[in-house]
Amino acid sequence: MPEGEKLVNYYSCSYWHNRLPRQGWLYLSVNYLCFYSFLLGKETRVIVRWRDVTLLDCTNALIFPDSIRVSTRDHEHYFSMLLRKKETYELMEQLANMAMKQLINDEEFSEDKDLLTKVSKKVPKKPSFLKRDLDARAHSDMYRSKFRLPLREKLDGSTSCSLWAPYKKAYVSGTLYISLNYICFDSKIANLVSVVCPLRTVQSVERVDSVKGNLIVKNALFICTSHVNSSNTFLFIDVGDRDFVINKLSEMLGKSIPTKNALPDNMVLGSARLGSRSNSVTDDKCDDMSLSSLSVGSISDNNGSSFSETLEAETTTVPLRSLYIGFEDDMDEGDCEKRKEALWDRHWSEYGRGVTMYRTVETLRLVLEGLPDTVRREVWLIFSGAINEQATNPGYYEQAVIAGLKRGGPANDEIERDLHRSLPEHPAFQSERGISALRRVLCAYAWRNPAIGYCQAMNIVASVLLVYCNEEESFWLLAALSERLLPDYYNTRVVGALVDQGVLEDLILDHMPGLHTKLSDLGIISLISLSWFLTLFLSVMPFEAAVHVVDCFFYDGARVVFMVALAILDVNKEALENCDDEGEAMMVLADYLGCINTPKCRYGKRKSSVCEDKQAESSELRTMVNIIDIIEAAYRGFGFITNVAIERLRVKHRLRVVQTLEDTVMRNTLRTVGPDCILSEEDLKELVIYVRGEQILGGEDKEVRQRNNSGNPLTQEGYALGYETFRQLFLAVSPWGQGDRSESLVTSIFNMLDVDGTHVLSFRSVAWLYGVLCSGDFARKLRLFYYLHLAFPPSLEDVDKPLKNEENAAEVEEEAAVEAEEYFDYLDEDYGKGKVDLDISDDQDAETSGTSPKKEYCDDFTGLATIHSRDYRLFEQRFLPTMTQEQFINMWRTVYSFFAMETNQEIFTSLSRVGTLLLQIGEVGRRVKEIASRSNSESARLPGEQSSENVFQLEEMRGALEECLGSGNCTTEESEQALQSTEESPDSENTSAVPCDTGKNGKMLHNVIKNDTGEEKDKNTEECEQNASVDESDCGSSEHRHASMSQPSSQEWSISFEQFLANVANEEKLVDFFERPVKLAQEVQKLRKRHAVCTSVSGSVASTPS
Template identity: 45%
Template sequence: SIDKDLLTKLSKNVAKKQSFLKRDLDARSLSEAYRLMFHLPGTEKLDGSTEATLWTPYNKTHVWGRMFISQNYICFDSRVKGLVTLVVPLRDVSQIERAENQPSNPSVDHSILITTRTAQRATFLFSQIHDRDFVVQKLSDLLARIRIVSREESCYGDEDEWKVQPPMMSMFKPSPSPESKARQEVKAKQWELHFSEYGRGVSMYRTTEIAKLVLQGIPDSLRREVWMNFSGAWNEMASNPGVYRDLVNKNINVPSTASDEIERDLHRSLPEHLAFQSEIGIGALRRVLVAYAARNPQIGYCQAMNIVTSVLLIYCTEEEAFWQLVCVCESLLPDYYNTKVVGALVDQGVLDDLIAEHLPHLHTALQQLGMIKMISLSWFLTIFLSVMPYGSAVNIVDCFFYDGARVIFQVALTILETNQDKLLQCNDDGEAMQQLCDYLSGVFNDEDPHRAIIRDGIPVNKSVSVQSLLYDAYTKYGSLTAGELERLRIKHRLKVVQSLEDGLSRNIMRSIVADGYFKQEELMELLQFVREELLSGQRQQEERYDPSRPPYEAYCVDYELFQALFTGISPWGKGTRPNDLSARLFRLMDRNGDGLLNVREVVTALGLTCTAELTQRLRLLYILHLPPLLPTADVESPTLSEDGAEIATEATDFFEDSLQVNAGSDSSTPVLERSASTSSQQPLGCEESWEVRSMSSLRALMDAPRGKGTPRMSQPHFIALWRSLHDILTAQPEDQQMYHAIASIGTLLLQLGDVGKKFYAARDESNESLVQAAGQWQSPTDTVSDRNGNPGSLADAEWSIALEQFIATTLTGQPIVDFFSQRVDIVEAVSHMRRRRFTTIHTLADLQ
């Protein structure tokens, strides 16, 4: 049903109907903001929201705010920012009911009472809901669709050779000082008191009180639980039981580029911790990283993921660390961990803007030194874990999981402000980086102030406690909001993506322009069109591009897109049967047999049919009609008479009425008829065993000078070749000279093949006797190879033409020479395809 409130406007200054595209984009934007606000899975879509009050039992108050509803969650955010937020998974809800109005207490009018199974505070009361009945019905419908999956249902078999490891801290227990142990116990007590008052788990009331506790640092014993709840990882894990184990079992022994990169970095991951000096920790780290690479092949594995995952494994179980990594890579720091680190590059621009706004004098100096790019990558990719002691950086991770990415910007600005005076005195980037490195290496944890900091075996001077650093960050830059960050990210994302794409395009151009098929501007136009098609949403590449491979492999084209390019650009695609040639050309160019062509292969295919020299084009046309590209079975007549197939009649019809097919001197059967009748039932096994070798040979012929070693062509294959040539040439404007050239040259080539038949018959009488024997026994299965190793029937070996004969004879027809010498205007052809594409879209829209 149409949302009339959305589509109809009261103001006469705006359209009465809103674009459905805009409505869809607005809905996506709202869902994205909703997921970001409450740290929900990426698949969650906002269904709607309404004004309501939430009863907060810890202070016995009705708090006004907005109630949000999606497929799997009920959420609440107060009007007063940061006062209270709430997330209630529908999987935990046992009952939804209307609460009775109380005349003595109008604050609870139009209330809904939600009862849960797991929360410490089992009920949540929402009041002042305008359309309560509708909301109750909606929630009831959503609740009815929820399937509760227990952990026992997930695929946790005992037959696996490995087991999910518990937190590394429980197996490799540290030896804290008495002072540190006492502080941990005090903090744990404070958290337990908070849980008793505000609830525990995903559905706890999140207030400024919890923010204060997080800022002081989460006790080690509770870090696992709090991280899982605040990051959204618990929601992901609960929604995907058994997925981690399945990913590990299916991929742990599968060789891949990502696996090789992971193995190389395993022993560089937090080597100072005992867990990662043993196979227990290394094995768990390997499984988590391999599972994530399999889950998200667009990212695969990226350096820095190993460091983050190592710290997650210290405090969380193996499976929990996996889902934490999912949240970091896909929600909290999106696009950071891919081969181009797009997200980190975007945030470089964001940090640059923030430094310019808050620290203008330092900004000028850092720009001159080129420092911003260096610090943002190393700091942000590992959430400071690689630049300061992990025992201190883990407190920053606490705040990161609670407050999101804004924390790393607040900390970065605070570090730069603290070191501003010293940085302004530095003469070069090396001196400035050393200053920051010394400062960050000396960050210590107040819980154990007497513990020495050792870096590379050398004691480091302490600089500041991580607690003080975080306090200053929130005090000085607490006004920085997630919304402001997103606006700045949008501003810089387009610049970064465009810059990366332009750089990749230049690399592709440099790698293929020397092939000589197209000019630079033509290549750029063609490449731009391919990029547009791949980004259209219908042809997304599943695997990420490996930068160690050649640049032209960055984009891959499937057959559907290649066919569109072939028919839209190449003159060979303008006939009535372009699919035959495009399919064979695609197969010839697909050297690795993966069903995709890289950019170089696409350019080569189009160049050979659009801009190559005349003889190169004719040689390609000839090769496209050789087996196995054109199997023998595909060129035989589908109808057989008692005496054989009537191929001669078909050939006569094709080459016009004036074309005569000569018969052999020893038989009244036309040559083409004999050729087919003796080869119509060739065993499949013979051709299949030869096909792979022959395909690679055909590809090698494309690179051979002057087509040296090209096999001779049998008569059925020649008929198919000339049919294709006729189809290509007659697609042009009607030209009597062209028709005459096609007929006369076709006749001449048939006569040449017949002369060759007599020559080979005289040359090898034994072959002729075999042919006669085959005729007497009427055996269609005997085969013989020609001088070049091509399999065929005995009669096939009689009639044949060579590539040189085909080219030399074809060159006598001036209209054909003119056609194959024309150079296609690629820029105009691609522009025409663009116009046709958009015209087609509009036409389809008009029909709806």
């Protein structure tokens, strides 16, 4: 196992191998499932990564009785004879679910260190701290889901107690839950009564020993909450370990910081807190407390007041419905609304109002009958939990709107395209006021959650929210919907909707098996589920009919969507079973959904967006269906489906969906990256598996990728490498990853590929690199090696790190590549001569105000951003400038480091021969350019003597070349080429065709050439400076002035890439090293083995030695 892997728990069990049970131990860690057995001299090992699991369930087959089945892409593993099977399965399910969420969100598991400081009583001892952490996570998830609390809320503890219910004058037995910001109660009988009490509303907590007019109560606790106009009180008796609970509540209240009221003044909810309050926990005993005083306080209903009074002053803090109330007046409908409002007023007076109300079955009955428009916003906010996040984050929405509108980007562009397609039949979205409000809400949420940004169907949901709620409330409702109620629904791959599609399919199979067979044959389950679930039926039902579904959804959670879907399919079961094709089945469902309506629907003429003409004809023939009847049928026929069961099925299908998406992304990556590199499909596949595996393990790379937001992990851009991952891969696989300069070479190559300066490499660039390094193309490797030491030379220090920022990167690149900058003209290159004519303006002001050649080169030519701006293959077509002596010595040091452990002396002889020869070639070139430069300067002063001086300088050049040739260290061919170039270029213009450099003179030059060379150079430099000071009239033309400004000093040492390639090609030992191919797939597999990763593609192995 990797060094950082942590064991969660282990269990004794039997593993079925070759239909024989092998007794051993099952080890469960954060990332792996392992089994080990040593029985009768035979050893059995199983290693399965949780991210490779595709199915996890309990089986009771004849061959594998009472077993847990773990399936991967290639294997099925059965574990039986578990002493604590339920506990083992739940832990395995939790770990597998965590792995799938890591694949979806690219989040790393981290321990909750707060558990170490928590004070607990009567907590059973756990095998490990990590097991306690996972148990606490599971309990907190259940706690947040049950009471619709924010995602950051963590359950601190729970205890049994009884709650006094003033509406029925009786005690209700249940469980008291305490967290940092909330006190909650839930009855033992499901849905009988529950309470959510935010600590921000708590005024006091008191001990109670007796109640007036009643028997003595034991371990009682009295909590008083404060509201704007009234208060609610709660009495708990038989509280387990009351003193410990009192101390806990005192600690929580001390940490709870009251915030300003974030709710609008014209809307007073029960959860609105006073501007200032004092939390207190008193030990005083209340001996004379009357049960009659524990009734729910009366709360005035300010929400029913008309918003027309504040319309002109606050146009953005009221629902859009209120702005068009004149268009919606209807006498009969008004009477119906008033009757509903009266029922809710009576309910609130009896059960309380706001977040702290008693939530009973009577509340559900009122919701099922339909919410009046004036109450809908309050019910949505309370039962979805959005009101808690709004109350604890005042001013957040305004900041999100400003930041979201300023940010721009693809998400904002998609929002603009969909604005006018959002509920167009409603008058609120036929004007700029409604469109602008929708734009602000969507842009604000795209800024809040960049991982989601914007997804189609969010505009439809948000537009309905804006009809009944103001902008800020709609924003928090959308956040609750996307992050808690329908997790992973609204992203680029709609993972959550695909998971729930599988859940619906399982529910149809369990309750309507005949219909499931028919729908599976027609293949329409996937077609109907996405449109139904993503928009909560808003896109397939008439507007106000679908709003009733939304009412129940916010109250009862995700199970409502499945129950309504099953009820619709059950009603149309007979018609669907008689359909011959998917088109006919879709028409049956579309006709039925188009006929759904409410008794008094304002927008009853709106039909489904599918086949509107057909629906209009069928609606005349069929009786309208009341949405209330459908919802009642859903609760009556499928009310046994719970949110806990839905979540359990989601875990099961999340495994399959995420693995399917992973396989799809891998295939797409292989298909798109393959043509750009020369790696085989097998090599690319192994590379993808390794990179994805390192991403899951986390570390420094994950923090860098998350900080730079390098893409969705379930897309091709998600296969990105940080520095540490690239370093490990390069040192283990690359033939250049050896020697004492390997670390510096890794940094240089990383900086070369990191063209955007994000410290993250795309998989495409890494695949291209290893295609070059692992192939047998000798010239291509040398070209890359030469360019690397020219533009990104490895440091002479021990180890470099990647460039930290763009400013430092520009400085390093500018200094390293200054020798080459004058030889590039990215506007018009002459590849035949390798010559660049830099057009430098005579206007000094324009030169300083414009972009300098140095800046242009550093921006465009020091990385793959330019060389590979369109195609990686352009790298081989670019002209490479000459290299200075300092750069050459640095490059040759790197070559020597490759053979540091070599014992064959012939290799070192070859290295010495090539290095010496290249040094002498550079020296000859320096002398030739020096003589040519002196000839040019003299001809410029005395034009009349140009011909005789050229002949004299030519003789000097021949003498220098013959002297070098006589030493035996320079080849005849190279000497002839140099002589030919000097004969053809005696004048100043042609001489400039010889490649030369603008960089600094290498400091190591004096170690390899004669001492008088420096004196000659100084003398010639002085002459050049004198020439540069000559008046313009003496120079003759502006062309000479441009040449003097653009051409570097011509007496410096340099070699070209062609010279480097030709000399290395003459040595067989060096050619063998650079031509040696690398079997990338095998090397990566070895690396994965060293990291304790399985040898198979799926990552699973079960082996028994023979």
